Amino acid sequence: MTEHISSLDDQFGGRATRPMAAAFLVNTIAPYLKAQASDPVRNAMLSAAADHCYLTGYMAMDEREDGLAQRYYLMALDLAGRAGDHLTYCTTLRGMSVHAVDLGHGAQALRRAESAGSASPQAGPRMVAFLVGQKAHAAAQTGDRAGALVKLRQAEAAMEKAESRAKAFGSYDPSSLSYHVAQVRYELGDVTGSIESLEEADRLREPVYRRTRVRYNSMLAERKLRVGRLEEACLSWHKVLDDYVQVKSGRCDDRIRYMVSALHPHKENPLARELNERARPLVRTLG
Incomplete structure (x- = not known):
């Protein structure tokens, strides 16, 4: 259900889809979390609930309901922590970094992105690109030119390794990386270069991502x-x-x-x- 709502969100935006996600959270997920279950089943349910809360927080951010988004993100961190789900935990921290950089809070965004990297020490190459690309954007917003460029090269190297593997991580792909290259260039004053990278991101993007x-x-x-x-x-x-x-x-x-x-x-x-x-x-x- 979370994957289905995420697909609708990509096409129609957070204001269209968050009510559905919130209703599913209250009416279905919350009762399931109260049911008796073995530890593996309970952890799996907590993990699924954390992923759903992360998505709902992202949709609230898209609505510009920033305080509500933060509350959903904190709920996702709590559930992921209880489940021992490092992947969703670090993904949520990265989402909080995206939120901060979107609001212009570069230093906070960088702290969140660094925390996300620390929460996933054994990440594969696509996950590394997913995390380090965000670190590069946040670092550039703080004015750390050298740090941003180093992190961007790390993200590009990780994406090259990841592209040789069949399974993508979420929606982070070469188009997403090109977007991060564009944002780093823009924050560092290279407006023309950022235009070129945004055009590349548009060429590579799958058509389903209408809101993007x-x-x-x-x-x-x-x-x-x-x-x-x-x-x-x-x-x-x-x-x-x-x-x-x-x-x-x-x-x-x-x-x-x-x-x-x-x-x-x-x-x-x-x-x-x-x-x-x-x-x-x-x-x-x-x-």
């Missing part, structure tokens, strides 16, 4: 506008709007609001004016 496309293509458009590529930015934003109408996400809403604000100084440009006209009905629904 909205967010990352929005970043791509914003950065193209920043370096004076207005027409390319408008084309990227049109792709964003193609997907946005099917997504319910606070983070995506933020990007649409930013788009409208960023276009205002360019209202005399025909492409910008056309894009603004297309976006206007959607913006009215945001409040």
Whole structure:
């Protein structure tokens, strides 16, 4: 059930799917956790519950319900710890790092990412890439250029090893790594390089990740506008709007609001004016 809801979240966003996840947690998972069971079965249930709480926290973050997201993450850590589930424990810590870096708290994000790495000392190469890529992003946000670049090289080396194996870890893949390369480049001042890496991430991304496309293509458009590529930015934003109408996400809403604000100084440009006209009905629904 958690995997099914996660797939829906990728396509439609946290606001559309978190109520389902929360209801399943209250009505199904909680009663099961009270049932009598052998230790292996109980640990397996605790582990599954921890994974579900982690996902629900991620969806709350996507809604911009930041305090609620933290409460779900702490619940996931508690359940994973009781289950002895190091994988979900470190994945949750990494999720908390992603949340912190998204809010601009680089030092806290780095501490969480380092803790996640410590919680999984025997990780395979894909898990290493999953964790170290986040460390690189957080380090770059703190201004640690040398540390960020070292961690990025470590993530790239780990991903090369991982790609020779059949099983992926969650959704962390070469597209995700390209996104981390883009974020490190951007935090270190290389806007043009970050654009190239975001374009690479878009080429590699599986089509099911609609919410991710909205967010990352929005970043791509914003950065193209920043370096004076207005027409390319408008084309990227049109792709964003193609997907946005099917997504319910606070983070995506933020990007649409930013788009409208960023276009205002360019209202005399025909492409910008056309894009603004297309976006206007959607913006009215945001409040």
